[in-house]
Amino acid sequence: MAALPEALWGGAAQAGPGPEPAKAGPPRRRPRWRRWLYLAVVVAVYVVSWRLADVDLPRLARGLSTMFGWAAKAWPPSTRELPLILERAGETVAIAVIGTTLATVIAAAICVPAARNLTPSPWVRLPSRLLLNTLRGVDSFVFALLFVAAVGLGPFAGMLGVAFHSSGSIGKLFAETLEGLPAGPLEAAELTGASRLKTVSYALVPDAMPGLASVALYMFEFNIRSSIVLGVVGAGGIGQQLKNSIELLDFPRLLTIVLVILAMVTFVDQLSGRLRKHLA
């Protein structure tokens, strides 16, 4: 009787009367001195870091009072150059728009060979991953510096910097989105005998689209903020005006720029956030 179900049920029955799983031993005691060692290491890391970072609280106190002085001098914000500032803000948005779009196109091309479920071969997948990680690892700031040297000062260099860095980030998130999709519909489409390009575009992309669009919008929000900083390296946009005002100690103008930046970032985040919620 007992042997019969085992014979019929094959592997499933073996789990029942089979050998018991190895019993976990009593919880292993970690020696007390080990805990003190870990604590000492953590403390040492903080002490060394504190020294290396040159933390100096009195200096901060002095600096803060200088900054409050600036803040007092900044009021009221100057509106004399508002048209120019708005134009530069538009440049920053343009850098993010074109940069993110270009990045999305590059990412779309690399994400398929980088996705585990679509590219089982590690010989293709790992180099694709490496490329994405390299692009992502180099900040858009660094890319912009390189492109300023290559194509000259201005928003074009900034746009290229944004595009290259965020193509890595978007590509990685795209690949992860694709990996999270159910395999069934693609498998069903593949059994029709169609090519990879056809099956992926027809059976996978429609279900992936909301996720992919959400990633692109999220990176757009991020790129608006990084485009602002890019002006500092001469890559155009409102950041360059920000840097000029600080260097000229023109605080009313600086305040205007900061307010424009705040309005711009808030508006874009709200808009993009709403769109993403709509997609979900």
Added chain:
Amino acid sequence: MTGRGGRSGVRSAPEVVLRVAGLTHSYGDRVVLDGVSFDLEAGTVVAIVGPSGAGKTTLFRCITQLITPGAGRVELSGRDLTALKGPELRRARRDVGLVFQQYNLVRRLSAVDNVLAGRLADLPTWRVLARRPGASERAAAVACLDRVGLAGHAQARADRLSGGEQQRVAIARALAQRTRVILADEPVSSLDPSAAAKVLAALRAVASDDGIAVLCSLHQVGMVAGFADRVLGLREGRIVLDMAGAEFDERRHGEVYGEWAHGAYPLP
């Protein structure tokens, strides 16, 4: 085994569309399929029954070469699929349509667009990328939906349809693919009885009307008799029963499933 395809000269002998011979496959040292052989003839419905873990899904995946079987042959209209690779295999696979337990429709596409997925291989690439298959293809796809009683739902998004409706869309997709064989892997096991009956009726109809050979795995004994021309019982990777569908009953069912079918042991 009924009607061997090799009986030349007999015009009434049904055509063997799919011949599985000595199919064997193991996962590690666990043998899942052990010399499975049978023929599928045009226009007939064959039900395959057997407990979970008997190897039904592996059998289907080996037939379509989603898994490369360890040994044996799968002949589709006389061509051995196990000998084919790459583009040749892709082309040969077109003659096999698979209907899955989980439907596997593209959720965000409409019913008719899902049916058109069956035409992917024949459509020009630009039409696929633009998702513009053309009016005649679209009309043909709606006609396929009509065959399974869903012409009125052509524009409904797949994830808005009920389970039974989604499964019938999957059958229409196989029809659009113009397959010679439909393999249905437990197509009704997550459906209620009335939805299941409609799905099986649709499978029965495409077999009878289009001469498609249907192989369908099932759990419910009551559904076999009115549906299948023939029943195969699979247990531990071997065919242990091969008989006419009309003669299949509780007793034979119990033989295939062992004592579990009678409630002696709880099902896992």
